[in-house]
Each structure stands twice: as structure tokens, then as C-alpha cells.
Amino acid sequence: MGSTRIDKKIRKKKLGLIIIIFLLLLATFIVLLTLTDVFNVKKINILGNNKIEEKKILLASGVNIGENIFKINTNIIEKNLLLHPYIKSIKVDRKLPSTLIINITEKKELLAIEYIGSYIYLDDEGKILSILADSKHKDVPFVTGLKVEKANVDEKIVLSDYKIDDISVLAKICKLNGIYSELLKIEFIKDKKIRLYMKAGTKVALNDLNNVKYKLSFVKSMLSDLKQRNENSGTIRFDKGDNPIYVKGQ
Structure with missing residues (x-):
């Protein structure tokens, strides 16, 4: 009976230690993500644009080379670009460690x-x-x-x-x-x-x-x-x- 209680206490302590270690590792990973330049945007690939100039898409997206790829809000980029009359739909994806992909479907002139x-x-x-x-x-x-x-x-x-x-x-x-x-x-x-x-x-x-x-x-x-x-x-x-x-x- 007494040994069972001791075993439970040991298991709880081990579990608590594992959780603390996990949280420390997670915090370290997050700090590395935000501070290191490994995850800074170095390349922006724009796909599907025929009518719209690439530089206009980049300007409207609001994204800059050098920004941390995890800090970029892809939903905001999509909303900004959908304001362009020639853009029908858009999807923005991250390609780790440092590439952003903007995939556009343009409207066609009838x-x-x-x-x-x-x-x-x-x-x-x-x-x-x-x-x-x-x-x-x-x-x-x-x-x-x-x-x-x-x-x-x-x-x-x-x-x-x-x-x-x-x-x-x-x-x-x-x-x-x-x-x-x-x-x-x-x-x-x-x-x-x-x-x-x-x-x-x-x-x-x-x-x-x-x-x-x-x-x-x-x-x-x-x-x-x-x-x-x-x-x-x-x-x-x-x-x-x-x-x-x-x-x-x-």
C-alpha cells in the first residue's frame, strides 16, 4: 500500500519534469525562430500572374524580404491582394525555411x-x-x-x-x-x-x-x-x- 503511493508520487514528479523540459525546449525553439535569420524571407515566388506585373503584386502584398516567415500573416496578404480587380483568388504558403509562395488565379477579360x-x-x-x-x-x-x-x-x-x-x-x-x-x-x-x-x-x-x-x-x-x-x-x-x-x- 505504502509502496504504491510512493510509486504514484515518483510518476507525478517524472511527468512534471517532462512537462517542464518540453516547455523549456518549446520556448527555446520559439526564441530561435524569432531571433535567428534562418527563417527570414529570402525569396518570394509569384505564380499564376499573366496580366499583373510581379512588382505590383509584391507592393500590394506588403511583404518585405528579411521579414520573419512565421510573423507574416498570410490572411492579411490574401485580403490585400484580393482588392486588385484582376485577382480572382489567391493562396499564400510558406516553404521553410525562407521562401514565401504567392499563387494567384487571375480574372480573364471577356x-x-x-x-x-x-x-x-x-x-x-x-x-x-x-x-x-x-x-x-x-x-x-x-x-x-x-x-x-x-x-x-x-x-x-x-x-x-x-x-x-x-x-x-x-x-x-x-x-x-x-x-x-x-x-x-x-x-x-x-x-x-x-x-x-x-x-x-x-x-x-x-x-x-x-x-x-x-x-x-x-x-x-x-x-x-x-x-x-x-x-x-x-x-x-x-x-x-x-x-x-x-x-x-x-
Whole structure:
């Protein structure tokens, strides 16, 4: 009975000693982490950026070479960078001992709307990514004939006569059926008529945005046929009856 009590006391003392040693080692490790330069950031890798310059990302992140990697708040970096209109998502990781990895997913430009001598670049949600003095991105179709009521970067554009969602759907359907890369311009003319201009020279008189998916399925097959015939100077018309026709030289 007496020996059992003594054994319990010895075990308690051993456990207490182990805990004290562990805490001392932990404290020593933490001190080393914060004081030694082994864990100071020496390299920042930025991945996934195509549109945004690396130096702008570094500046917006607020991270400096030489900072202790464990003192850096990755959540704050992510919040800071998500304020950039071109950044869709971001993940910041530590690669010990001294590398920080910033992995970015950028938003993609869907359309560029002509506006008072400049171009408003939009993402697939109709939000404004940038407003530039000229059309620098030749792979993005531009849109003419729209009246813009409100245009603020990182906000959804507001139009007078159309909903941007309807126009975005038109561009997205063009992407889905494979003619987006061939599309040069979308023109909105009087009486809500719409005309597409293809890079090869063919025009498409859509008439309006009704049944646009159905219409564009015809456009794809007709453009393919015209390409085989080396014919690209006319217009595919949806405003001359129930079925589309191709008119040369218009």
C-alpha cells in the first residue's frame, strides 16, 4: 500500500519534469525562430500572374524580404491582394525555411466596351477590370454602340439600353461553340439590332438577342462552310426570314 503511493508520487514528479523540459525546449525553439535569420524571407515566388506585373503584386502584398516567415500573416496578404480587380483568388504558403509562395488565379477579360475614346475591359460577370486609352488586348472582342451609365473599376458596369448579363451570355456562347477567337467586334445599332464582325471579314446580322444560342449554332456551321469555300466578304443574315441566309458583298 505504502509502496504504491510512493510509486504514484515518483510518476507525478517524472511527468512534471517532462512537462517542464518540453516547455523549456518549446520556448527555446520559439526564441530561435524569432531571433535567428534562418527563417527570414529570402525569396518570394509569384505564380499564376499573366496580366499583373510581379512588382505590383509584391507592393500590394506588403511583404518585405528579411521579414520573419512565421510573423507574416498570410490572411492579411490574401485580403490585400484580393482588392486588385484582376485577382480572382489567391493562396499564400510558406516553404521553410525562407521562401514565401504567392499563387494567384487571375480574372480573364471577356469583352472591351468602347467608351469616350477609351475601352472598358470586363470579366465574365460584367465587372470592370480596367479602363484603357486604347485597345491593347487584340484577343478580346470589342463592343460598340452601347450607352454607359456607370463605369467604376471592380464594379459591375451599368448600361442604358441593355443588361450586361445578356451581352456576356452572347460572348460566352461564342466561346462554347468555338467562334469567340474569330470574333473581332460586336456592334449594337438602332432598333436594338446587333451585328457581329469576324476577323476573317464575314459579318453576322443577328437581328436581336432572342434565341441567341440557336442562332450562333447556325453561325458556327455557316462560318465553317464559308471558310472551306474561301468566302468571307458577305453577311450571314437572321433578319430576312425564319432561316439564316448568306448575302455576298454586304
